[in-house]
Amino acid sequence: MRDLARLVVGDLERARADRLRRENQHMLAMVEGLSGVGHWRVDMIDNKVLWSDEVYAIHGVTRESFTPTFEEAVAFYPEDDRATLSAHWARTIAGEGPFSVELCINRADGVKRRVVAKGAAELSFDGQSPALFGVFQDVTAQREAMAVMERSRGRYKLLADNAADVIARVQLDGSSNYISPAIERLLGWTPNEMAGRPAAAFVHPEDRGQLAETFVAMGQGRSSATLEHRLLHRDGQIVWGETRMRLIRDASGRPVETVVVIRDISRRKALEAQLEQARAEAESAAAVKADFLANMSHELRTPLTSIIGFTGLALEQDLPNAARDYIGRVDNAGRALLCTVNDILDFSKLEAGQVAIRPQAMDVEALSRATLDLFTPQAGARDLNLTLDVGSVPGAIVADPDRLRQIMLNLVGNAVKFTEKGGVRLEVAWMAASERLRVAVHDTGAGIPADKLDHLFRRFSQIDGAGTRAAGGTGLGLSICKGLIEAMDGAIGAESVEGRGSTFWFEIPAPPAEAAAQPAASSMAAADVGGVRVLVADDHPANRELARAFLSGMGAAVEDAVDGPSAVEAANSRRYDVILMDLRMPGMGGREALDLIRAGAGPNRETPVLAYTADAGEGLEANLIHDGFCGAVSKPVGAEALIRAVADALQSDDIA
Incomplete structure (x- = not known):
């Protein structure tokens, strides 16, 4: 019975050992499958080769279809790799320790794989090497990923090395990991000379605070920043740079470094400085011009005050006809000179953008009638008819009455000046749909050649001809009208038929006024200054x-x-x-x-x-x-x- 018991116990222990061995083998197979690492053994005495399931999978064969021998196993490698593997085996067998080598295998299905083979000698009790054992790992995916990364890194480095802008990788403490060669063109320092040194060392002292604040903000999670600052060249010169920063985070989202791109903007800054200087000079010149115009206005208007004022008083006296004629000519000349002065001043204001438009409620019909009445004596002396044609116009519109009067005076004055017979008609219309005022001055004068119409509104431009020369003028009137109308967001134009007459028109925004227009200024007769x-x-x-x-x-x-x-x-x-x-x-x-x-x-x-x-x-x-x-x-x-x-x-x- 005792012998029987021993037999039963022995069988149970063997069964348990077999079960444990199978479990271990199963566990090992699972681990190998998950890790992509298989194990192998080569018996050096009978050349028997043992592969795990993962090694079979790496070679693209199955245990059922392929039984490896030493020669067949080695045949998977290219000729050069066979020699490499044999050399490693020989050193390991000779007692020089384990080996690790990366090889290429050509699988039976034609697929090439990169593998890492690691092996060591399995020594017998007498110190001989009856076998080699080791592991086998397919690293194809890793190597391909590394190759992609290297190509990407290579392209990045190629771009960075050849970019005109400086590209750098900067740690959050301000030290640099990489600086592109363009830094030498920018600051005169090589990347190696700058490596490891803080970025602030190359920044103008007055701008270091700005840079430090930006790096602190980047370290606290700010994703990007752009700043302009001064850099210090190796030779001591100041270089203006535009620095763009972008924060790089690791897989967990933690900030690790900053990619920095620095562009040389010294030329732009120099141009900006030149523009600023030019602007300051232009403003200074404008101020000088304004002072000159003010002085010129004063010096011209002061004597004109006497000329026009006293000739007006003289004409009120009982004078001989010849004297009245002479004084009248002086009065006309003085008023013509005053018009010239006013034209020059208005043109200068328009050119400087200093003309203000002051819209207010106004009676456009009354203004038009008063304007036309001013030319009654001049038109009567030339036997010209003056007519006013007012359409359906609101009682009050919103516009600048002073500028509107100035424009009408110019257009009607030109029409009367250049019309020898017939008449001048002032047409006023209001377009309700667009709330715009349209004014047109029609004359029966000589007309204007079609090829000259484009020149009418240019400054200092006059149409050639005896009539134009006789009429005189600065050539600024229509240009001033155009400037004033455009300042009111309006438009001006002209049509003419040579030999039949011309029409000058303009349109301006003129919404109806909510309140009535202010009454016209009182006449001199109504102004009581007696005893004042x-x-x-x-x-x-x-x-x-x-x-x-x-x-x-x-x-x-x-x-x-x-x-x-x-x-x-x-x-x-x-x-x-x-x-x-x-x-x-x-x-x-x-x-x-x-x-x-x-x-x-x-x-x-x-x-x-x-x-x-x-x-x-x-x-x-x-x-x-x-x-x-x-x-x-x-x-x-x-x-x-x-x-x-x-x-x-x-x-x-x-x-x-």
Whole structure:
């Protein structure tokens, strides 16, 4: 019984050992399948070869269809790899230790695989090497991935090495991993000389703070940044760079480094500096030009004030016919010169973009009629018919009446000037659908050749011809009209048939006004200045005398001041109803005199003060009102305009 028990126990132990062995083999097969690593053994005595299932799979054969021998196993390798493998085996058998080698195998199905073979000697008790054993791993996928990565890295490096911009990989602490060769062209340093050094070392000291803040922000997760800063060249020169940064994260999303692209923008910065200098010079030149125009306006308008004013007074006297004719010619010449001055000033304002458009409720029919009435004497002298054709126009539209009057005066004036017989018709229409005003001036003059129409609205351009030369002019009128209309978002044009006449038209936006238009300024007859005490301060005796003649003729009491100090003295000693103050007086100008009057304790601290000026500039009156004046009287001034201005000033509450 005891022997039987031993037999049973032995059988059980063998069965359990077999089961454990099978389980281990199954576990090993699973591990090999998952890892792609198989094992092998070669018996050096009988050349018997043992492969695991994974080794069979790597070679593309099955255990049922292929039984490996030493010669057949080696046949899978190319000739060169066979020699390599044999050399490794020989060294291992000779006791030089394990081997590891990467080889190529040509599978039976024609597929080539890259494998890593590792092996060691299985020594017997007597120290001999009866067998070799090891592992076999298919690394084809890894090698292909590495090859793709290397090709990508190679292309990236090729692009980076040959790019005009500097490309760098920078750690979050500011040290660099890679810098492209373009850095030497940019800063004179080679990549090796810069490697490991902080980026701030090559940045202008004043810009390092900006760079440091950007790197901190990138380290905190900011994905990208762009900044312009100065760099330091090896020779000490400053180079402007535009640096673009993009944050690189690892698989877990943690920031690891920054890819930096630096572009040389020194030329752009130099151009910007030149443009800024040119802009500053242009602004300075514009200021000089504005001062020149103001001075020119003053110097021209001041004598024109006397010429036009006194000729007007003379023409009111009982004169012999010859004298009246002579003085009339002087008056016409003075007014023509004034038109030329105004054209030049308006053109300069348009060229500088300094023309302001001030839309307001206005009566376009009344404005058109008043404009046409101004040319009645001139047209009557030439036996021309003047007609006004007004369509369905709202009682009030929103537009700039001063600019509209200026444009109409120019177009109607040209039509009358160049028409020998027949007449001139002013046509006004309002288009309700588009809320635009259309004005057309038709004449029966000589007309304009078709090939000359394109030149009409060019500055300093006049149509050649005896009639044009006789009419004179600067050639700026139509150009100014075009500029004003375009400033109002409108359009202007002309049609003409040579020998039959011309039509000049323009359109501007003109929505209907919600409120009624302001009534026209009162006439001189309606302006009551009788008994009004007026102080006229002007350093030119002729200007004082002219103002006195205009105002005293309507019953005003006028006193003179020859300069700023005498004006202040007079204002501090007696009460006036209105003060007419020249702006440009030697020593003390009108503005300074006004400030002293307002600040003093005299009786005229709140008296309305009119600026009496030959200056010209866009926004001049608004600036004067801001300075404390109640309005402005522009030289040369006519009697009606001066008397109306004084009458309006008496009713003004705008005292600063």
